[in-house]
Amino acid sequence: MAQKSYVTGYYWDDKDLIEGIRTLQNNNIDIADVRTPFPVHGLDKVLKMRRSRLPRAGFVAGVMGAAIGFGFQAWVFTEAWPLNFGGKPFLSVPSFIPVTFELTVLMAAFALVFGFLISSKLGPGADTIIFDEEVTNDRFQIVLEVNEGNSDVLQAALSQAGAEGVKRHDI
Numbered sequence: 001m002a003q004k005s006y007v008t009g010y011y012w013d014d015k016d017l018i019e020g021i022r023t024l025q026n027n028n029i030d031i032a033d034v035r036t037p038f039p040v041h042g043l044d045k046v047l048k049m050r051r052s053r054l055p056r057a058g059f060v061a062g063v064m065g066a067a068i069g070f071g072f073q074a075w076v077f078t079e080a081w082p083l084n085f086g087g088k089p090f091l092s093v094p095s096f097i098p099v100t101f102e103l104t105v106l107m108a109a110f111a112l113v114f115g116f117l118i119s120s121k122l123g124p125g126a127d128t129i130i131f132d133e134e135v136t137n138d139r140f141q142i143v144l145e146v147n148e149g150n151s152d153v154l155q156a157a158l159s160q161a162g163a164e165g166v167k168r169h170d171i
Contacts, residue, residue: 003170003171004145004146004171005169006032006129006143006145006146006168006171007143007144007146007151007154007155007166007167007168007169008131008135008143008144008158008169009142009144009158009163009164009165009166010135010139010141010163010164010166010167011140011141011142011163011164012138012139013140014036014140016140016162017036017040017043017140018040019161019162020158020163021047021142023157023161024157024161025046027160029144029154030144030145031142032144032145033141033143034140034141034142034143035136035143036136036140036141037135037136037137037138037139037140040140052119053115053119054119057111057115058108058111058112058115059108061107061108061110061111061112062105062108062111064107065104065108066100066104068103068107069096069099069100070100073096073099074091074096077091077092078090078091129171131143131167132167139164142158142163146168151168
């Protein structure tokens, strides 16, 4: 397996991190990853990340769960096993609401969890690289991938971008 190298820069403040990212982008340096101890407002816009499709996946799965729940109950109580409960009609929609709601929430939750794990490349068998275990405790980190021996250039660019510490990692 080919050895990969990364250069990381550390920041103590989220505002310094955002300014460092902008400086690197102005110098046309590609950022491989940014790691933070808490969500940073506006970071996705600065990194020019596209909007997630997870809400759509959750909505579609929720609609499917509602349709399956309602359809199954309607089929059971009208065709498969019609029982007369105290003169109530066979297709009694208000009594179907709890199960329909629960299946909506369950299917949407499953879709969101598995969609997140797949889109984030997490979960069992994921190849996660941890450069520094303390980084998301109290510091912010920018990760740059070294290509064609440009390690010195990237380290200088991170220092120029205001990084408190710069390290090279060979994986």
